[in-house]
Amino acid sequence: MISPQQYIDGLGWRYACKKFDPHARIEEPAWHALAESLRLSPSSLGLQLWKFVAVTNRELKERLREVSWNQSQVEDCSHYVVLCARRDATQKDVDRYLAQIEFTRHPSAEKLAASADFYGGYVKALTPEKMNTWLDCQVYIAVGFLLSAAAALRVDSCTIGGMDRQKYDEILGLDGTPYRSVVGVALGYRAQDDAYAREAKVRFPAGEVIDIRA
Secondary structure (H helix, E strand, C coil): CCHHHHHHHHHHHHCCCEEEECCCCCCCHHHHHHHHHHCCCHHHHHHCCCEEEEEEEEEHHHHHCCCCCCCCHHCCCCCCEEEEEEEECCHHHHHHHHHHHHHHHHHHHHHHHHHHHHHHHHHHHHHHHHHHHHHHHHHHHCCCCCCHHHCCCCEEEEEEEECHHHHHHHHCCCCCCEEEEEEEEEEEEEECCHHHHHCCCCCCCCHHHCCCCC
């Protein structure tokens, strides 16, 4: 277990990497931990209405760069993760999660039925607009977990929001599937000449953003 100070040091070390070393690759143990940070991320109701597409193929990254405002991080990083949300949430999604609960926890029939009523009612009550926002928000929770894990492992990262989502869906073969692209995260190791790595982190003081009600 790392110490609290080690964790804080990692957060201070990280920045939005602007220039990756295209020859530096993430080794399997580190990548496994990063992938697990995505799989173990929390989500609303625990439904996990997402998919994470990890791209390491250079030609595919080149195509994604073209529809990402030509940001070099997309192509030069080791692993480019495209975080995707469901296009919709239905009773089938609820049933799938309930089946996993039953398999994992073996709850009583009464408890499982109560969960089914609550989850199903929640999803059914969402308007299309609220549904879309809710599904997007789940993906951004996973983004936070991924960035934090990368910082702890001293893997550089950069969130890529400037992208043509429709083009991403075409390139990644997501058209016609239940999933849609939302945001990307480039992962790898900074180039030695990335000037941004030497700039001071700009954050407001803790007293201005953390309101403790003791």
